[in-house]
Amino acid sequence: MSDPVRVVVFGATGTAGSAVVARCLADERVAEVRAITRRPIGVKHPRLVDIHCHDFSHPESLAHQLTGVGACFFCLGTSRRRAGSAVAYREVTLTYPLAAADILRERSPEHTFVHLSAAGAGRLPLPYARVKAEAERQLGGNGLRRLFIARPGYIRPAGDRAGAFTRAVFPVLNATTPGLAITADELARGLIEAALGDAEGGILRTRDLKRLATPDG
Numbered sequence: 001m002s003d004p005v006r007v008v009v010f011g012a013t014g015t016a017g018s019a020v021v022a023r024c025l026a027d028e029r030v031a032e033v034r035a036i037t038r039r040p041i042g043v044k045h046p047r048l049v050d051i052h053c054h055d056f057s058h059p060e061s062l063a064h065q066l067t068g069v070g071a072c073f074f075c076l077g078t079s080r081r082r083a084g085s086a087v088a089y090r091e092v093t094l095t096y097p098l099a100a101a102d103i104l105r106e107r108s109p110e111h112t113f114v115h116l117s118a119a120g121a122g123r124l125p126l127p128y129a130r131v132k133a134e135a136e137r138q139l140g141g142n143g144l145r146r147l148f149i150a151r152p153g154y155i156r157p158a159g160d161r162a163g164a165f166t167r168a169v170f171p172v173l174n175a176t177t178p179g180l181a182i183t184a185d186e187l188a189r190g191l192i193e194a195a196l197g198d199a200e201g202g203i204l205r206t207r208d209l210k211r212l213a214t215p216d217g
């Protein structure tokens, strides 16, 4: 087995990012988790380092924290409504991952970059899908050694993060249309297996992520 790696998680306080952090901390292939956040992550663990960033469009001040990284999970993201404007949505969805990828490419050239995009990117004629697709295209062209683009459908939050409606509806959705939704934990396992595995990189859809998440996947 190869040596345990240092991983970096952007968006570590969110539904997807917190699941990735939890899974990485339970994984002996991971030596250290560096969570890049704008507020305290609220989790203590000897292998977890919480690093605050004040400007994700210019994360240069973090550069020294991004050396020796084996895998980056970019789970930071927002919706058009939460961002407040189309311009702000574009900045979070496009500028932030590209800025992170630029620094990681320079500081950790051997790393694997795992980007959390969304189902529908490049396919649906919706503003979110167009910006996600643009981020995918630009990341694909920016010289990263190994890149996975994950395009999950709906992500079911873990435990208490899920509301009563989600808890009731998810099992039905999952049973009837398994390619549409995934739990945050399955997603995290799928992303980690992809990053730490041998495959070349590429697009990971919900079904691919579920397959990777199963022990013999």
Ligand SMILES: NC(=O)c1ccc[n+]([C@@H]2O[C@H](COP(=O)([O-])OP(=O)(O)OC[C@H]3O[C@@H](n4cnc5c(N)ncnc54)[C@H](OP(=O)(O)O)[C@@H]3O)[C@@H](O)[C@H]2O)c1
Pocket (backbone or CB within 6 Å): 010, 011, 012, 013, 014, 015, 016, 017, 038, 039, 056, 075, 076, 077, 078, 092, 116, 117, 118, 119, 151, 152, 153, 154, 155, 156
């Ligand atoms: N949820 C889904 O069903 C779903 C489905 C497909 C794809 N996705 C994609 O997956 C990614 C993660 O989704 P999620 O559901 O985990 O989102 P989430 O729970 O809302 O978490 C988003 C994360 O990004 C951070 N963030 C948001 N805006 C930021 C900003 N302006 N500056 C710095 N940090 C910011 C949040 O930090 P704070 O905690 O500090 O706010 C949080 O850590 C997104 O790109 C989303 O498009 C989600």
